[in-house]
Amino acid sequence: MYFSEEEDTVQEKYNFKEVEKKWQDRWEKEELYRVEEDSPEEKYYCLEMFPYPSGKLHMGHVRNYSIGDVVARFKTMRGYNVLHPMGWDSFGLPAENAAIQNHIPPAKWTMDNIKSMKEQLKAMGLSYDWSREVTTSLPDYYKWTQWLFLQFYKHGLAYKKKGYVNWCSDCNTVLANEQVVNGACERCDTPVDKKALEQWYFRITDYAQELLDSLADLPGWPDKVKIMQENWIGRSEGAEIYFTVEKTGEKIPVYTTRQDTVFGVTYVVLAPEHPLVKKLIAGTNYEQSVQDFVKKVQQMTEIDRTSAETEKEGIFTGAYAINPINQEKVPIWVTNYVLYEYGTGAVMGVPAHDERDFMFARKYNLPIRFVIQPLEQKTNEAEMTEAYVEDGMMINSGSFNGLTSAEGRRKVAEFLEEKGAGKFMVNYRLRDWLISRQRYWGAPIPIVYCEQCGTLSVPEKDLPVILPLDVEFRPTGESPLNNYPEFLHTTCPQCGGAATRETDTMDTFVCSCWYFLRYTDSQNTEEAFRREKADYWMNVDQYIGGVEHAIMHLMYARFFTKALADFGLLEAREPFQNLLTQGMVLKDGLKMSKSKSNVVSPEEIIKKYGAETARLFILFAAPPERDLEWSDRGVEGSYRFINRVWRLIYHYLQDLKQNKEKFVSTQDLSSADQDLRRLMHSTIKRVTEDLELRFNFNTAISAIMEFVNGLYHYREEEKQNAPLLREAIEMLLTILAPFTPHLSEELWEAVGHQESIHLQSWPEYDEEALKTEEIEIVLQINGKVREHLIVPVEISREEIEKLALNTERVQKTAIGKEIKRVIVVPGKLVNVVIS
């Protein structure tokens, strides 16, 4: 990019309003941040989580995008071909709620918000390639979300089934397991109900093992996030064991990780929803009471039911089961503490070796039988007040006596497997992803139902299934699609007869599962993305966003990437190579929120101090992954620094314009010149390493501040070296460019450059320039700092030792004592140990 010929008058005081606007407009006009795939440079994909267009930018956004912008600009200057896109996660409930409350159509509300948020983002001076912008709620995007759904369907990874699902009565829709927090809707906190409904699922459980295993391929992810995903997947190894109903011979599979305790089983328990419950009690004396109990449990809220503190309750069904290991007859109970969704929905009760079973058995006077002996001491059964849940040695277990728990787990499972009464089993806590929502503002699921032909995909050529915009909302929250005949009624793609459309839409997390792929080829009207383009850009080298997406978005996106790779659509099996989870922005130690009225508006800060002050403060105040305490004083400090840089360079402006001599020789430098030059190079080194190795923006900025302080000191020198000064100032502007892009660009132009500073290379430091002739080392006596010695750089260990021993301080201290040892750490310190 080249600057226009017109002469700019540089003002004495930094006018951030004019300057920021001037460069934002010029960068946009010149398409400075546009990237293509045909670059000789190595690619780098820098991505920040795209926002939901609420209409207003908040400080979390400012932090997220400031971090991303520094990374993108820095990598560009380091010589990478950087993809840095932005878009909108624009389906979702708030738009619909706005429609119900204020009678604004969701599409209009959404597009208006996008417009105003885009202006706010542009006012921040972020280096996005806006030509790649994606909007998930527009047909040119959701067409491909629907197309991807069909690929999942075709490959058997999307299916419909009836099951007990989480229902939020306030949002009027079902929720995925991941969207239920403590038994309540994560969006509105309404306790969820369990409803038996037919719903669409993605078979993420097919990928459970790979999702778990390949966490190991992500060293660039925070351990915290990997551990959370690991726990969510919840893999366990155990056995399925088949108990049989005494009367009917029907099998009851139970899942356990402690098959070594199978001789300790004194009862079997079923979840209230277990289908066997009804059969067992039908026509017996127990029928009424068990039914009452089941009803009671099902009426409990999800919170109460799943809390570990909830009292364990149960009821005998009147039926008995046979333990396949020893043919023993044990009672079958129904309880509130067995989860139908996990394992087989049935559990073997081993009170002696499981806390929950222990409490349950105590309450209902069920027998407790010890079958695992601690290795160190003998259990005194009479004195036991809690279950022994550790491993040990098997006792009271027939031919298995004497085995350790680990051996027992293997042998018992093998034995049962041989008898056809059980098998080894790996279990996961991860459930399939429920993706259908009974809401309007989402991507319609491209399915039609025909009375003759059944459930059918919409043919790919008929995509997108357009979401109608002129719909009417009812205050109930019911999806208006159900009352929109033109949408609902269609023809069967197979027989041509009358058919109806699926009116459920997809969970918005489906849309955000592949947006990073669409960015690589966002204008493509023939495909979701061209494979070569995706393969060129993927994986995302650096992904940046909030930790609140640790499970849902990040796991769903990983699942999508793996599935798409299996469909042959791309090479990558992981979407995000490196992940940075930024901390929250706090005010007065609390998360900013309307209810606490401690919200600081980015718009106001930008208006008052300019975008760069806001960016600089946020990057300077804390390292990116930590929470950040907002401080108005701190903001003023950043504002001061920016003006300090401006004044410094303004002071030299005339000289710099007239004297364009380049710095070439290190001859004839005064000691102040040498100091300045050393400071300059050590600053480059520090800033480069802080950005390259650690994303420590705060310490990088502090190094630049020290450099500026050094330049102010140099300004006091009588004799100043003009070429050196020019080099130092240009270096300063260059390393500031990722942090303060407008200021740097304006001054870069002012000192006489025609090409944008953002197209310059990142400076290299000169190892030679860092060297000094003398260094300061620490003199310690018994490990305590006593003095500082100035010594030549190339001094030997022996000389340092001699020097140290000859100091007055050491001599004095050593009177009447023995010098036991002298430790020399070259270049750092000498420690004299005196008894």
Added chain:
RNA sequence: GCGGAAGUGGCGGAAUUGGCAGACGCGCACGCUUGAGGGGCGUGUGGUUAUCCGUGCGGGUUCAAGUCCCGCCUUCCGCACCA
């Protein structure tokens, strides 16, 4: 209960491999500049000062510990009857 992160001046934070604790910034004090205020430029600023003491607490390893080991405390975050 389980898992993770953190705890350093009046405040935000630095200390990269065990080697000068407190970089940088805020605040505060003082000086210079200015008609004044603001702003700017500069100096000082952990606590005590004879010296010592200091990184949540108590031990330990080491010539040397904010950093390593053992045992606790507090705060925040995530998960939580998963058999």
